Amino acid sequence: MAGDRVFDLIERLGALLRSELRRLGAPHGLEPVHLQALAYLARANRYSDTPIAVAEFLGLTKGNVSQRLIALEKAGMLLRRPDRDDARVVHLAPTAKAQALLAALSPPPGWRAAMAASGADTARLEAGLTGLLSALQQANGRRTFGQCRGCRFLQHVGNTFTCGLTRDPLEPDHTLLLCREHEAAA
Amino acid sequence: MAGDRVFDLIERLGALLRSELRRLGAPHGLEPVHLQALAYLARANRYSDTPIAVAEFLGLTKGNVSQRLIALEKAGMLLRRPDRDDARVVHLAPTAKAQALLAALSPPPGWRAAMAASGADTARLEAGLTGLLSALQQANGRRTFGQCRGCRFLQHVGNTFTCGLTRDPLEPDHTLLLCREHEAAA
DNA sequence: CCATATTGTATCGCAGCGATACCAATTACT
DNA sequence: AGTAATTGGTATCGCTGCGATACAATATGG
Numbered sequence: 001m002a003g004d005r006v007f008d009l010i011e012r013l014g015a016l017l018r019s020e021l022r023r024l025g026a027p028h029g030l031e032p033v034h035l036q037a038l039a040y041l042a043r044a045n046r047y048s049d050t051p052i053a054v055a056e057f058l059g060l061t062k063g064n065v066s067q068r069l070i071a072l073e074k075a076g077m078l079l080r081r082p083d084r085d086d087a088r089v090v091h092l093a094p095t096a097k098a099q100a101l102l103a104a105l106s107p108p109p110g111w112r113a114a115m116a117a118s119g120a121d122t123a124r125l126e127a128g129l130t131g132l133l134s135a136l137q138q139a140n141g142r143r144t145f146g147q148c149r150g151c152r153f154l155q156h157v158g159n160t161f162t163c164g165l166t167r168d169p170l171e172p173d174h175t176l177l178l179c180r181e182h183e184a185a186a
Numbered sequence: 187m188a189g190d191r192v193f194d195l196i197e198r199l200g201a202l203l204r205s206e207l208r209r210l211g212a213p214h215g216l217e218p219v220h221l222q223a224l225a226y227l228a229r230a231n232r233y234s235d236t237p238i239a240v241a242e243f244l245g246l247t248k249g250n251v252s253q254r255l256i257a258l259e260k261a262g263m264l265l266r267r268p269d270r271d272d273a274r275v276v277h278l279a280p281t282a283k284a285q286a287l288l289a290a291l292s293p294p295p296g297w298r299a300a301m302a303a304s305g306a307d308t309a310r311l312e313a314g315l316t317g318l319l320s321a322l323q324q325a326n327g328r329r330t331f332g333q334c335r336g337c338r339f340l341q342h343v344g345n346t347f348t349c350g351l352t353r354d355p356l357e358p359d360h361t362l363l364l365c366r367e368h369e370a371a372a
Numbered sequence: 373c374c375a376t377a378t379t380g381t382a383t384c385g386c387a388g389c390g391a392t393a394c395c396a397a398t399t400a401c402t
Numbered sequence: 403a404g405t406a407a408t409t410g411g412t413a414t415c416g417c418t419g420c421g422a423t424a425c426a427a428t429a430t431g432g
Contacts, residue, residue: 002308003301007293009315014200019245059205088379107193114321115189120314122188128306129195135300274410
């Protein structure tokens, strides 16, 4: 079946990128999961920058992720801030140091050149992968983690955005971040 | 940059598939790396069904892979056969039990349905990912692990195939397998 | 007000992973 | 032919990710 090839390709790409992340992160004492968590947090909105969101995003248990985050904090890569309203939740943000690292490693050096050299239709590739990811997430009952913009709960009047779930106003920039509560617009 | 989105998508797909593999393999006592190794070996030709080829394919050290393979053999998933000519090399093959497992788990249940539901142009997606993978492998100095057919060393006269590197005759079916020595045809 | 759900942490046992060291067989060099 | 360099493979060590379980604290809903 043709789709099986796509599966093989994505698995192989995933394995090689993982290997690459390990190599790149090692000098900084970081494992692949650390870089992935930081990369997620750099793109997560304020409803989604929590340990449990990271766990759901990466498909890991919250207990595990909790320990990884502690390691990241010790390494000076993560800042924690208690939530204003809910004493249970913690907000996470990559430090400047972590952001600099992400800028250098995510995507890894050579990626952009390889993208260009492959001659692939980037937009079409992105569209195809996005659709596939959505279908898989839906099939497995996982959260979508889509951009706030494009969520069915988002309301906007002119340039003023508000989240229909929380009734909170949203800065325009923030509607480009990933949200744990995202549901694709109809 | 647009290509960065593709990177994010592939990383996320990789993470979720990895999580899925862990869940699916757990009842059989198998970790993701075990399933990936078996899936590779099921598609590897006779020059490529060795521990070192598995290590190169997955981007892991040979020492590590060696231990994984021992675990797989103990689990009755792998058969070892010494090479006829070179006493150093070992040939690996998934057992019938392992093949049955692969048929059930690779691709995981729901994958084909998700592929269909996504409405993506499978052929185009496959082409784009293949090109990207090739470019990345070349950029990182990694082996291609392409199909024997499509390799620049392959020679064929009518329906008789021979490998230009080893001078060995190849059964037509075997030219569809993955080869460690693969180099794309000019 | 109490049962239940949610968020997060702590601890335990297991196993993957790289690094290093090592061995045996093959190949290259001279 | 004989020695050096290379290659394929395994063994061992230390570290750390990972799930499972248990637990504490806060929120929510009847």
